[in-house]
Amino acid sequence: MSALFSLQGKTIVITGGAGLLGSEFTRVCIQHGARVVIVELHEEKAKSLIASVRKEIKTAEILFVKCDITKEKDIQNVLIKTIREYKNIDVLINNAYPRNAHYGRNMEDVTYEDFCNNLNMHAGGYFLMTKKVIEVMRKQKKGNIINIASIYGILGPDFRIYKNTPMTMPIEYAAIKGAIVNMTKYFSTYAASYGIRVNSISPGGIFTDQPASFVKKYCERVPLGRMAKTKDIVGGVIYLASDASSYITGQNLMIDGGLSVW
Ligand SMILES: NC(=O)c1ccc[n+]([C@@H]2O[C@H](COP(=O)([O-])OP(=O)(O)OC[C@H]3O[C@@H](n4cnc5c(N)ncnc54)[C@H](O)[C@@H]3O)[C@@H](O)[C@H]2O)c1
Numbered sequence: 001m002s003a004l005f006s007l008q009g010k011t012i013v014i015t016g017g018a019g020l021l022g023s024e025f026t027r028v029c030i031q032h033g034a035r036v037v038i039v040e041l042h043e044e045k046a047k048s049l050i051a052s053v054r055k056e057i058k059t060a061e062i063l064f065v066k067c068d069i070t071k072e073k074d075i076q077n078v079l080i081k082t083i084r085e086y087k088n089i090d091v092l093i094n095n096a097y098p099r100n101a102h103y104g105r106n107m108e109d110v111t112y113e114d115f116c117n118n119l120n121m122h123a124g125g126y127f128l129m130t131k132k133v134i135e136v137m138r139k140q141k142k143g144n145i146i147n148i149a150s151i152y153g154i155l156g157p158d159f160r161i162y163k164n165t166p167m168t169m170p171i172e173y174a175a176i177k178g179a180i181v182n183m184t185k186y187f188s189t190y191a192a193s194y195g196i197r198v199n200s201i202s203p204g205g206i207f208t209d210q211p212a213s214f215v216k217k218y219c220e221r222v223p224l225g226r227m228a229k230t231k232d233i234v235g236g237v238i239y240l241a242s243d244a245s246s247y248i249t250g251q252n253l254m255i256d257g258g259l260s261v262w
Pocket of ligand 1: 016017020022039040042094148149150243
């Protein structure tokens with residue numbers, strides 16, 4: 001492994017670190033030499049991921065802290081436990097995907113309450129986590145924050161691809177991810193003088209056995225001709241988490257097979 005891309009000795013906090021993308025990030029960060037703190041609501045998923053990572057890498061340094069990213073007390077507990085165990089926080093990856101029971105409805109069925117609730121949990125949770133972690137990174141005089149946004153933070157949806165499927169692209173998601181892309185820019189200039197970099201990654205749709213008609217129409221719109229795999233996203237995470245990207249801040253890295261180019 002090139003030293004430039006090494007994560008050796010770095011402490012990386014990953015919210016939603018046991019989810020679809022988060023578990024891939026956790027595994028690959030460990031493989032690249034990092035210590036990982038999994039910040040998760042879902043205890044069983046986190047514990048089974050840790051067991052599976054430890055089977056592969058016996059010396060893995062990995063900590064699970066149960067936390068709801070919308071609760072300041074929970075975040076404070078993450079910070080206390082991380083500092084106690086690993087002394088500092090080098091990288092925060094904001095990756096959790098909070099949503100309420102009504103999330104994912106068609107625009108005309110989304111209530112004001114559900115719109116606000118989902119925005120509060122997701123964009124608000126990323127804000128709160130970032131704010132609290134910056135307090136720690138400021139004292140360290142260095143830090144690195146990576147926000148997982150989405151192509152739908154910058155693109156409008158093509159509703160034709162959802163026709164005859166139960167799927168849609170929720171209006172809340174557009175508002176949330178647009179906010180996260182722009183919060184990335186805000187925090188990048190706010191925190192630059194403290195030696196903290198802030199970037200985002202915007203993945204395209206990950207293939208998870210969606211309806212065939214959707215997959216076909218989605219892939220036809222992608223220059224590289226396919227949906228993303230979770231493994232496609234990790235290279236960007238390693239790049240932004242490592243010193244290879246030390247002069248990059250405020251950027252939004254599109255990992256979408258070229259979908260956003262035309
Ligand atoms: N899957 C995709 O196609 C895709 C595409 C682009 C961007 N993304 C983004 O990637 C990120 C991860 O998505 P995913 O598909 O892996 O989702 P996922 O649902 O598989 O994982 C998200 C994890 O977040 C955890 N979580 C939810 N609410 C939380 C809270 N309040 N506090 C702490 N943890 C909480 C869940 O327990 C879960 O393990 C999200 O930000 C999502 O918007 C996903």
